[in-house]
Amino acid sequence: MADAEPWKTVTIPPIVQELVTSVQEPPSRYVIPEQNRAALAGSEMLDPIPIIDLSRLSSNADEVSKLRSALENWGLFLAVGHGMEPGFLGEVMKVTRDFFKLPLEEKQKYSNLVNGNEVRIEGYGNDMVVSEKQILDWCDRLYIIVEPESRRIDSLWPTQPPSFRDVLSEYTVRCRNIANLFLENLAKLLNLREDYFVDMFDEDSLTYARFNYYPHCPKPDHVLGMKPHTDASVITIVFIDDNVSGLQLQNNGVWYDVPIVPNALLVNVGDVMEIMSNGFFKSPVHRVVTNAEKERLSLVMFYTMGPEREIEPLSELVDEKTPVRYRKIKTNDYIATLFETFARGTLAIDAVKI
Ligand SMILES: O=C(O)CCC(=O)C(=O)O
């Protein structure tokens, strides 16, 4: 390891929502190095992220070429025509907001701590802290497996607010339709059979829902809501609070603010798709900045392959002219790499590039 100090699992970070009520300034462990601070302001996009109407994808060649260019330039797009009514999306955001408004003791029933000191992926809390030097994110989260139903951990599904479970179950089904449509279009763009990726998802493939809560932050120019990262998923669907911006996207070394488009969902390629497509699709680097006055919420659906499945560039996409660009790795090992690299502030995908 490049670091002089060994990395070890250390303290459990506090719940930021509680912390913000008792401090004037973010503690030093949240403060990013001085040289990175000026760069927190995002640039406005000159060529904005395309808005794709999903209901037109099957019948309109222009919409498909817009999708292709969105993926080539950004690795993501904003989806409209996804079939979810504004009223339903409003309910999804409301149960999310109401969950984080619950008293701490109620939320702690779903804690991500096991025996009070070990952190697991699922549950309510923060990320794993692997180093005293790790810069912490100004963000609390609730992480749960939503698919397949057989893998849901009932005790980690909130019972408050009362409609939480029903709303999340319905959202899961409706997002799956969007995910499948996106996967079909990705396959077509790679000249593969339409069902190629959809068929790869089996009973072992897990979909995680991550509810992110970013409290207002007394020093937004010193602290990140979420550090720069790419998603370890095959694909990701993000539903963002339309009240507060904060998501930024890196392109050619410049950070851009992702604009808010009410009722649109952000859909992006993840690292597994980058690997399987042998780099044809790129998993976008993104981060979240904080806001001095407002709290912010997002709900992220991560579509992943089974934990034991090996990920590698598809043989159909490799030949003499296009050699393999990524090493083979098991999903589980890749997710572990992601948590480790995220904590260190580096990118997991770089660890498997050849
Ligand atoms: O809050 C957001 O807008 C994005 C969050 C995100 O990138 C993630 O949870 O992986």
Ligand SMILES: [Fe+2]
């Ligand atoms: Fe992300």
